[in-house]
Amino acid sequence: MDWGMKNRMAQLIQPDGRALFLPIDHGYFQGPTRRLEEPGKTIESLLPYCDALFVTRGVLRSSIDPNNTKPIILRVSGGTSMVGKDLSAEGITTSIEEAIRLNVSAIGISIFVGSDYERESLLNLAKLVDEAERYGIPVMAVTAVGKELEKRSARYLALCSRIAAELGARVVKTYWCDDGFEKVIRGCPVPVVMAGGPQVDTEFEVFKFVHDGIQKGSIGVNLGRNIWQNDFPLAMIKAIRAIVHENATPEEANDIFNSIKEDSKIQMARK
Numbered sequence: 001m002d003w004g005m006k007n008r009m010a011q012l013i014q015p016d017g018r019a020l021f022l023p024i025d026h027g028y029f030q031g032p033t034r035r036l037e038e039p040g041k042t043i044e045s046l047l048p049y050c051d052a053l054f055v056t057r058g059v060l061r062s063s064i065d066p067n068n069t070k071p072i073i074l075r076v077s078g079g080t081s082m083v084g085k086d087l088s089a090e091g092i093t094t095s096i097e098e099a100i101r102l103n104v105s106a107i108g109i110s111i112f113v114g115s116d117y118e119r120e121s122l123l124n125l126a127k128l129v130d131e132a133e134r135y136g137i138p139v140m141a142v143t144a145v146g147k148e149l150e151k152r153s154a155r156y157l158a159l160c161s162r163i164a165a166e167l168g169a170r171v172v173k174t175y176w177c178d179d180g181f182e183k184v185i186r187g188c189p190v191p192v193v194m195a196g197g198p199q200v201d202t203e204f205e206v207f208k209f210v211h212d213g214i215q216k217g218s219i220g221v222n223l224g225r226n227i228w229q230n231d232f233p234l235a236m237i238k239a240i241r242a243i244v245h246e247n248a249t250p251e252e253a254n255d256i257f258n259s260i261k262e263d264s265k266i267q268m269a270r271k
């Protein structure tokens with residue numbers, strides 16, 4: 001591996017081998033997602049606690065201070081929307097020159113295995129890897145399910161993750177699943193981070209799945225809505241950081257969450 005590639009990977013994956021990526025890219029197909037209407041404000045207090053930010057170039061330029069030194073994973077696929085015919089018909093939206101100009105640590109692209117546009121999205125990934133590797137930039141593949149959240153079975157996720165790695169992704173982002181997640185990890189020869197999907201009912205559920213996924217070999221998370229759509233996003237990211245980087249149990253993470261939540265309530269009442 002070249003120095004540049006090694007250095008970028010080291011920016012993303014911390015010395016303990018773990019990673020907490022904070023995605024705020026949802027607007028590229030969802031528009032002004034709830035609590036991400038003003039991305040700069042959403043992440044203000046959260047930025048110090050993530051290891052990298054997953055973002056499009058538009059939000060990076062308009063909402064992130066260039067003095068920020070957090071590693072950037074640039075979302076470079078898109079071209080479809082929630083109201084369009086088919087979310088899976090994505091193309092490449094951002095050139096490799098732009099990624100270099102923006103000084104990013106990695107680029108990210110979605111693949112849609114099993115969809116009508118499976119072939120296009122997989123060939124887009126392969127082409128992107130060819131270009132990005134030339135400049136020492138790692139590609140993170142996002143195994144997207146579009147609106148079909150029920151697709152999140154171990155068999156399907158293992159298939160997508162392995163294909164992404166075979167085509168050259170250096171990191172794979174996939175979903176955690178209840179049954180057989182260890183098979184997803186075993187079948188994927190590159191590091192796997194877990195996304196959260198839509199907000200779940202309780203914080204404890206999030207802590208449990210993040211903890212379980214890490215026990216089964218995931219290196220961490222690329223977790224968005226379950227952090228910044230929570231009423232107490234700072235408490236949420238700190239609790240998740242404790243699981244990812246300090247091996248906290250779900251119960252310990254819950255205690256961290258509750259104590260920061262109580263402090264925040266006191267501070268809010270004082271204002």
Ligand code: 5RP
Pocket residue numbers: 023024025026054142195196197198222223224225226
């Ligand atoms: C959306 C993405 C997100 O980065 C990914 O889904 C993680 O976010 P969340 O935890 O909110 O699902 O690829 O396009």
